[in-house]
Amino acid sequence: MKYIVSAALISGLVLSATSAYAKTINVAPGPNAQEELQEALILAEKGDVVELAAGKYVLTDGLSLDVDGVTIKGQGDDKSILDFSNQQASGDGLLVTSDDVFLTGFAVENSKGDGIKAKGADQIIFSKIRVEWTAGPDEKNGAYGIYPVESKNVLVDSVQVYGASDAGIYVGQSQNIIVRYSIVKNNVAGIEIENSYGADVYFNVATENTGGILVFDLPDIPQQGGKDVRVFNNYVINNNTKNFAPEGNIVGTVPAGTGVMVMSSRNVEVFENILDDNATSNILVVGYPNQTKDKNYNPRPIDVRIFSNRHGNAGYKGDFPGSDALAQALGGSLPPILYDGTGENIQISDNVPAITLNISEAGRPLTEAMPSPFASDSEFEGQKLKAIIMPTQMEDKVASTLSLKEKAQ
Secondary structure, three states: OOOOOOHHHHHHHHHHHHHHHOOEEEEOOOOOHHHHHHHHHHHOOOOOEEEEOOEEEEOOOOEEEOOOOOEEEOOOOOOEEEEOOOOOOOOOOEEEOOOOEEEEOOEEEOOOOOOEEEEOOEEEEEEOOEEEOOOOOOOOOOOEEEEEEOOEEEEEEOOEEEOOOOEEEEEEOOEEEEEEOOEEEOOOEEEEEEOOEEEEEEOOEEEOOOEEEEEEOOOOOOOOOOEEEEEEOOEEEOOOOOOOOOOOOHHHHOOOOEEEEEEOOEEEEEEOOEEEOEOOEEEEEEOOOOOOOOOOOOOOOEEEEEEOOEEOOEOOOOOOOOHHHHHHHOOOOOOOEEEOOOOEEEEEOOOOOEEEOOOOOOOOOHHHOOOEEOOOOOOOOOOOOOOOOOOHHHHHHHHHOOOHHHHHO
């Protein structure tokens, strides 16, 4: 007798076998926490959970994970705390270089380098995590809080980042990205999507940063042509912290008082956000300001659509060279939306003043500005980009950690 076995059945048997052998590795704070936690991350196998007991883990070196299919789970971002205040080297707090990793329910404090970095990962989840430099804004803080780079299927959900000297949540050179339900405060950039393809940034709170949410495309980087980014339904309020980025960093050019900033990216939609009390401008659209020898790089913003946003107070104290003179020329303040004029097919339909500086070429000085009310050179197209969708198994993992109250909501 011949038996026909379906692919679905085979897949189910493989998954069952994997889960049958999966184990939980328990780690607790104590004098040997550094060695025990790193050993757990080395010995973990696909499907295993490294579970962090409540308490503060006093660590002297960074941690790393290079095993696929591992979960690191704490008891809450206020209960299981990885404290790197005594870190000897300047590396990351936690470095992940493997696929299908789920990080949830713990905090990283005072790492010398980045808080949590993932490089080359496919299907990486950051959920209910806090990264913080507890002394507040300082150029000596680590650059990035949550930092996936060169990765795909990146889900950042319900995290908090405070005090990063570059970006609280930074996703660079990656593909298929969601950043949602997160709080970023007291960073230079709250959230930054850089040189990436396909990102949704929504239902986040960005406040008291230098710049709230940035969408950048930069030269001299392997993956260029950042595109297809939606920034919507976010609260971007009171981002007026003095820029404290170390000298030479590109985010060091972000004016304090910036709500949302789009630089040199293409096919970007900014809509249905609440923007208020950003002293330079609620929304900036600009070209890359520096000289570059990268012949493949396009410094202009292209196909940027801004619509259905709610604007509060903005533009009352610009923070870039020439901003005072420009504000005076415009009647005493800068507009809620400011565009340098270097782009192509920029469309703005918010019912607030928008000014173009009519600068002919990215990188030209503000002394060449000839400000005038913005008028789109093409008919407004509205929303064109489709929603980013994560693999089902990723969303299922996040849902498995929700309380009954959260599930009801």
